[in-house]
Amino acid sequence: MSELVEKIESEEVSAPKGSLIFRKIWHLRLGVIGGLVILALLLTAIFCPLLAPHDPYAQNISNRLKPPVWMEKGDWKHLLGTDHLGRDLFSRILYGSRISLVVGISAAILMAIMGVGLGLFAGYYGGQVDSVISFFVNCMMGFPFILLAMSLVAVLGPSLQNIIITLALTSWPVFTRVTRVETMKLREREFILAATSLAYETWRILLHHILPNLLPSILVLGTVEIARAIILESLLSFLGLGIQPPIPSWGAMLAEGRNYMLMQWWLAAFPGSAIFLSALGINLLGDALRDMTDPHLRKS
Amino acid sequence: MNMARVQAQELLRVENLKKHFPIRKGVLGRTVGYVYAVDGVSFGMQAGKTLGLVGESGCGKSTMGRCLLRLHEPTSGRIFFDGQDITRMGHSELIRLRTQMQMIFQDPYSSLNPRLRVSEIVGEALRVHHLVPRRDWANRVEELLKNVGLQADHMARYPHEFSGGQRQRIGIARALAMQPKLIVADEPVSALDVSIQAQVINLLESLKDRFGFSYLIIAHDLSVVEHVSDRIAVMYLGKLVEVASDKQLYLNPKHPYTEALLAAVPVAAPGGRQRRSQRKLLKGDVPSPIQPPSGCRFHTRCPRMMEICTLKEPPTIQVEPGHWVYCFFYG
Numbered sequence: 001m002s003e004l005v006e007k008i009e010s011e012e013v014s015a016p017k018g019s020l021i022f023r024k025i026w027h028l029r030l031g032v033i034g035g036l037v038i039l040a041l042l043l044t045a046i047f048c049p050l051l052a053p054h055d056p057y058a059q060n061i062s063n064r065l066k067p068p069v070w071m072e073k074g075d076w077k078h079l080l081g082t083d084h085l086g087r088d089l090f091s092r093i094l095y096g097s098r099i100s101l102v103v104g105i106s107a108a109i110l111m112a113i114m115g116v117g118l119g120l121f122a123g124y125y126g127g128q129v130d131s132v133i134s135f136f137v138n139c140m141m142g143f144p145f146i147l148l149a150m151s152l153v154a155v156l157g158p159s160l161q162n163i164i165i166t167l168a169l170t171s172w173p174v175f176t177r178v179t180r181v182e183t184m185k186l187r188e189r190e191f192i193l194a195a196t197s198l199a200y201e202t203w204r205i206l207l208h209h210i211l212p213n214l215l216p217s218i219l220v221l222g223t224v225e226i227a228r229a230i231i232l233e234s235l236l237s238f239l240g241l242g243i244q245p246p247i248p249s250w251g252a253m254l255a256e257g258r259n260y261m262l263m264q265w266w267l268a269a270f271p272g273s274a275i276f277l278s279a280l281g282i283n284l285l286g287d288a289l290r291d292m293t294d295p296h297l298r299k300s
Numbered sequence: 301m302n303m304a305r306v307q308a309q310e311l312l313r314v315e316n317l318k319k320h321f322p323i324r325k326g327v328l329g330r331t332v333g334y335v336y337a338v339d340g341v342s343f344g345m346q347a348g349k350t351l352g353l354v355g356e357s358g359c360g361k362s363t364m365g366r367c368l369l370r371l372h373e374p375t376s377g378r379i380f381f382d383g384q385d386i387t388r389m390g391h392s393e394l395i396r397l398r399t400q401m402q403m404i405f406q407d408p409y410s411s412l413n414p415r416l417r418v419s420e421i422v423g424e425a426l427r428v429h430h431l432v433p434r435r436d437w438a439n440r441v442e443e444l445l446k447n448v449g450l451q452a453d454h455m456a457r458y459p460h461e462f463s464g465g466q467r468q469r470i471g472i473a474r475a476l477a478m479q480p481k482l483i484v485a486d487e488p489v490s491a492l493d494v495s496i497q498a499q500v501i502n503l504l505e506s507l508k509d510r511f512g513f514s515y516l517i518i519a520h521d522l523s524v525v526e527h528v529s530d531r532i533a534v535m536y537l538g539k540l541v542e543v544a545s546d547k548q549l550y551l552n553p554k555h556p557y558t559e560a561l562l563a564a565v566p567v568a569a570p571g572g573r574q575r576r577s578q579r580k581l582l583k584g585d586v587p588s589p590i591q592p593p594s595g596c597r598f599h600t601r602c603p604r605m606m607e608i609c610t611l612k613e614p615p616t617i618q619v620e621p622g623h624w625v626y627c628f629f630y631g
Contacts, residue, residue: 190411194471197369198425198478199398208424212415 031288037281045097052091053079056248060086065264081266083256089266092248093274099249100230100278103164107229108222110168115175116218120206122176123183130180137173145170145232146239153241163242167229178221182214216293223286227279234275250275310380311347311482311514312368316340317377319363323590336589337363339538340377345531347481350508350515352525352546354561355535356586361518362406364535365484368516369401370394382481399429402475406487408467412459418445419455422473431477444473447510448503465496472503476511484516489524501528523565526550531622534558537597538589544623554625556602557582596628604629 025032044051064086067074074081080089122133148170156162186192187210195205234251236242238258243249245256250271257267318341320334337360345351355361366372368379370386379386386397405411412421423441426432432440442452448469459467468488475483485504489497505528508515519525525532525546532549534542534557542555553559560582584601587593593600599609606628614626 190405190407191413193366193371194403194405194411194474195413196371197398197401197403198428198474199395200424200428204428209413209416213413 028288028291030284031291034281034284034286034288037277038285041097041101041278041281044094045101048091048094048098052088052094053077054088054091056087056092056095057246058087062086065260065267067264068266080270081264083253083267084260089253089270092253093250093270095248096250096253096271096274097278099160099243099247100233100275103160103167103233104226104230104282107164107167107171107233108225110164111172111225112175112218112222114168115172116179116211116214118172119176119179120183120210123180124187124202124206124210126184126187133176134180137176140170140173149232149236150241153236158241158244160243160247163233163236166236167232171225171228171232174225175218175221178217179214182217183210186210186213216289220286220290220293223282223289227282227286230282231275231279234271309347310344311382312345312516313380314344314368315342315378315380317342317364317367317379318375319360319367319372320375333590336360336538336592338367338374339592341535341538341540342377343533343540343543345514345516348512348514349530350517350528352529352532353516353518353535354522354525354532355520357520358586358589359535360538360589361520361535362486365403365486365516365518368482368484369398369403371403399478400480401482401484402478402480404468404471404475404483404485404488407491408464408471409491411471412467414459416458417455418450418457418459418462418470421459421470422477425474425477429478431479440477444476445470447476447507448473463496464492465500468492468496468500469503472500472507476507479511480513482514482516484518486518487520488517490520497524504528521565522561526565534561537586537592539597540626541598542623542625542627544625548620548623552620552623554619554623554630555598555627556604556629557598596626 060082063078063082064084066078066082066086068081069076069079071081078088078090080093083089083092118133118137122130149166152166152169153162156165192205192209195209200209233242234249234254237249237251238255240255243252245252253271254268254275257264257269257271260267317338318336319338320336322331323333323335324330325332339360341364343351353361353364363372367374368381370389374387377387381397381401384397386394389397416424419438419441422444423437426437426440427434438455441455445452445454450466450469450473454462454466459470462470468491472488488504489500492500501524504515504517507513515528517525517528522532529546531543531545533540534549534555536557542549542553542558544554549558550562553562563581582601587597587600593610595611596602596609596614599605602609608628612628614628615631616624616626617630618624619630
């Protein structure tokens with residue numbers, strides 16, 4: 001009885017619409033934080049020429065290795081100090097967001113197109129087609145990433161678009177696995193049988209009937225893969241396989257700052273934090289997206 | 301009577317249809333056995349009539365229905381639709397076939413794509429197969445929805461906004477869009493509330509009167525097909541056991557399995573049916589279709605089992621005109 005009363009009361013509390021929206025936001029608070037981080041990242045990437053106090057390429061040897069503003073010998077001209085060539089670290093980090101976002105988003109889109117396409121075929125046709133594609137996916141997943149990435153960069157040459165291609169070529173199998181399993185589940189549903197009995201072409205069934213039902217999963221996986229691509233880009237750049245100097249990439253900046261880590265720690269710490277924060281933000285947003293598209297959680 | 305004319309009226313003829321699903325095991329996918337889902341079924345069906353196909357769940361009746369549209373490839377046997385053998389059709393002929401034969405599905409929650417609007421679910425086929433000129437598309441979709449008792453303003457909604465009965469109506473409208481000659485309805489009401497079942501059955505009836513197509517209605521419950529069928533075929537474990545007109549079957553059931561099915565139909569009033577006092581309910585479960593019993597498949601549960609039933613397949617016996625039974629008892 002008291003349980004019932006409690007239930008009725010709690011329903012009354014949630015009745016006004018305003019509080020419901022608030023509760024939803026509270027439920028997804030981490031996602032909202034992630035979203036704000038991503039928004040800030042996007043705005044930075046778009047408006048960095050306006051926000052950056054200095055030209056990210058302008059060198060000034062006499063002004064090199066200056067500490068951030070709050071330390072001794074730091075000044076307001078260089079908010080986060082300068083690097084070994086006297087370039088303004090703050091401006092370079094702002095510009096670095098462009099590289100990270102472009103690489104992350106385009107690599108994720110490219111790998112989604114490749115992975116989802118193969119996954120749809122494997123899941124829909126099954127049998128031999130599935131065996132061949134699944135075997136290929138397993139081979140790809142078992143292959144060491146660095147080795148594959150190094151060979152690809154060696155063949156293609158290091159440039160922005162080749163980094164994107166490399167990341168896509170090494171990471172698409174995750175999409176294939178997810179798409180394949182979900183397609184197999186959907187294929188058994190009666191609306192796919194209905195589409196077959198309505199004599200629709202296979203491409204229409206795949207793209208118009210199955211794919212829209214996969215979008216939530218693909219979207220969630222996509223956000224996670226954007227974060228992963230950003231981290232992998234900095235890893236490649238750190239190893240010298242990625243974005244070449246003097247273009248400001250967070251990974252390349254981390255690599256350059258490594259030599260000065262003991263005395264001038266800020267050279268490595270700030271680009272590192274930028275990578276960490278954006279990857280965390282995207283992952284939080286991805287989690288929230290998953291919760292929102294999951295009908296079981298949506299009801300509560 | 302002219303034989304050719306009889307042939308022309310026959311819309312569907314199934315000859316010795318078999319569908320065996322292989323059971324694969326191990327790394328190499330060796331076939332270790334078969335599920336004999338449909339195992340030698342033959343029947344005919346007249347244009348403009350309704351055939352009810354009845355049997356317990358797992359007896360192969362849905363597989364049968366899907367074979368007719370070649371959603372499953374039959375293992376052997378032949379299916380003639382409008383005089384054409386559809387088991388040997390190529391891809392392009394198959395597309396033409398499917399515009400003449402449509403299906404209504406059992407589960408209205410699984411049979412509608414949750415991501416498509418109702419207008420798209422019902423009207424996509426019109427566009428894909430160029431069934432109406434582009435400018436008439438919306439009007440035609442509206443008309444189809446009205447035919448099944450839905451309103452024009454339902455067009456822009458998604459399936460989850462509808463009840464089970466309404467969803468089933470959408471599924472029916474989708475089948476109507478193709479203007480088929482034959483509609484295979486696979487348990488069209490078994491997923492619905494009892495109060496809605498009658499509505500949907502009545503809708504199917506009235507649509508048949510208006511558009512003149514034929515139905516194959518698959519059900520596990522005789523009371524569902526009772527009112528709508530002209531003829532009824534009873535199926536047990538992949539084989540037919542009795543085919544008769546609805547009156548013959550209800551008033552004069554011959555096969556012991558049919559009798560048991562009739563006895564299992566619930567009666568509203570106590571003592572409302574005379575046979576009730578002597579009803580013969582079946583004991584035990586349906587045997588596995590992987591290893592069906594020898595001889596007559598029903599012998600393991602049959603109250604009239606004889607020795608011969610375990611040894612030989614029962615013959616087809618015509619007990620009265622248009623009433624066939626597959627049982628030694630009448631031989």
